[in-house]
Amino acid sequence: MTGTVWLEGGDGRLAAALAQALVAEGIRLAASAGTAAAVVWLAPAADARVALAVPHLALVNPNEPAPPGISSLSLPVRLPALLDWLRRVLAEPEFAGWRLEHAGRRLVHPSGGALRLTELEARLLEPLLDGEVHPPASLLTAGWLGRAVLPATLATHIHRLRAKLEGVSGPQLVSRARAGYQLLARGGDPV
16 A cells, blocks of 8 residues: 545544554555545535545544545444455555556656646546446546536546547557446456
């Protein structure tokens, strides 16, 4: 697991207790929000809007909704559930020799070269890393965090991502008739 976590807002005692528990589990804390690979909100406002450059998790009271498009866990938070979420988002998935860096939004080649990704491209690419076929609906949710967009918008962004990958001889992003999209290793094999 790589990357660091920033604890944002909330009660100082809760932040201190969580920080101590996370460090004991081997999770590194960020020096600032700008350097973090993930952010845990300790007391988010239900109507808050954030620029999601990195994954966010809101710890919310059971009867309060989380801000739209943000993962959430109910308080009191159980440490294993928080650790599962952090390990999942801090992992840098690898496929066909390439590695996706969440924090830098880069797709890194084994030789060290890197392809910069937009936030949206990284969100679209991440579910495809398993090599399975993903229907458009699941990619719309992953890319736009539940906001309503037209399927043609997805097709446009898939086209741009495909061109970007082809430009560096990266994995192939293919369309599967009436099924969705799939990421293949160069040469046509599923990842």
